[in-house]
Amino acid sequence: MDLIFKVLADKSRRKILEVLKEKDMTVGEIAKHFTFTGATLSHHLDILKKTRLVVSERKGQYVKYSLNTSVFEEMIALFLNIFQRKGENL
Amino acid sequence: MDLIFKVLADKSRRKILEVLKEKDMTVGEIAKHFTFTGATLSHHLDILKKTRLVVSERKGQYVKYSLNTSVFEEMIALFLNIFQRKGENL
DNA sequence: CCCAGAATTAGATGTTCATCTAAATATCTG
DNA sequence: CAGATATTTAGATGAACATCTAATTCTGGG
Numbered sequence: 001m002d003l004i005f006k007v008l009a010d011k012s013r014r015k016i017l018e019v020l021k022e023k024d025m026t027v028g029e030i031a032k033h034f035t036f037t038g039a040t041l042s043h044h045l046d047i048l049k050k051t052r053l054v055v056s057e058r059k060g061q062y063v064k065y066s067l068n069t070s071v072f073e074e075m076i077a078l079f080l081n082i083f084q085r086k087g088e089n090l
Numbered sequence: 091m092d093l094i095f096k097v098l099a100d101k102s103r104r105k106i107l108e109v110l111k112e113k114d115m116t117v118g119e120i121a122k123h124f125t126f127t128g129a130t131l132s133h134h135l136d137i138l139k140k141t142r143l144v145v146s147e148r149k150g151q152y153v154k155y156s157l158n159t160s161v162f163e164e165m166i167a168l169f170l171n172i173f174q175r176k177g178e179n180l
Numbered sequence: 181c182c183c184a185g186a187a188t189t190a191g192a193t194g195t196t197c198a199t200c201t202a203a204a205t206a207t208c209t210g
Numbered sequence: 211c212a213g214a215t216a217t218t219t220a221g222a223t224g225a226a227c228a229t230c231t232a233a234t235t236c237t238g239g240g
Contacts, residue, residue: 005095005098005104006099006197009096009098010197010198011092012198014172026216027217027218028216028217036198036199036200037199037200038216038217038218039199039200039202039219041217043198043218043219044198045218046218046219058206058207058217060208061206061208061215061216061217062207062216063217063218076169076170079169080166082104082108096226100227100228102228116186116187117186117187117188118186118187126228126230127230127231128186128187128188129187129188129190129230129232130228130229130230131187132188133228134228135188150238151186151187151236151238152187153186
């Protein structure tokens with residue numbers, strides 16, 4: 001929980017999620033949307049994996065990343081829970 | 091936007107919001123829920139004010155803090171927007 | 181007017197974290 | 211197998227940030 005918020009605190013990671021909403025992609029494809037190095041991207045992907053927001057699968061020479069929809073939805077529920085005020089129904 | 095996420099990345103600040111959901115409180119009352127110093131609390135409240143998530147009003151010797159409901163709701167909308175997948179309707 | 185209590189500000193410190201370069205690992209192709 | 215390309219890991223660096231102590235500001239009551 002605490003971790004989820006830390007993960008989303010970084011703009012680049014949020015953008016990675018945005019980008020993966022479009023379609024599953026290899027690291028190289030994702031990298032085209034950013035200016036930082038592959039090492040940095042790898043680091044961010046690792047963090048995203050640790051919260052299970054994304055999953056990865058090796059496809060031969062490449063590694064393909066995709067969103068983990070179910071965790072996404074759990075997260076929305078968490079947010080709503082936190083932000084919802086007492087007695088209020090959104 | 092970026093700021094909102096940074097603000098929420100800190101556990102103490104999220105707890106402050108939780109606490110203020112209950113009712114409006116003075117700094118001293120809020121402080122009872124935490125172990126860190128008043129200076130630190132003041133710092134967190136300042137950050138929360140900058141994102142307009144809370145508002146403050148001096149009441150004589152005290153300063154009363156309360157949630158800013160409208161910003162809260164904007165925030166929920168932002169989150170849903172980010173997490174919503176293409177073509178998906180929650 | 182001065183004191184006490186409430187809150188904020190200033191300045192310092194240690195930690196966390198995003199980023200980089202360089203090196204390592206994995207896989208494919210000739 | 212050797213070289214090329216893709217990705218990850220290791221280690222270092224600098225910036226951002228949570229926290230603290232001390233000092234300051236603000237307000238109400240004697």
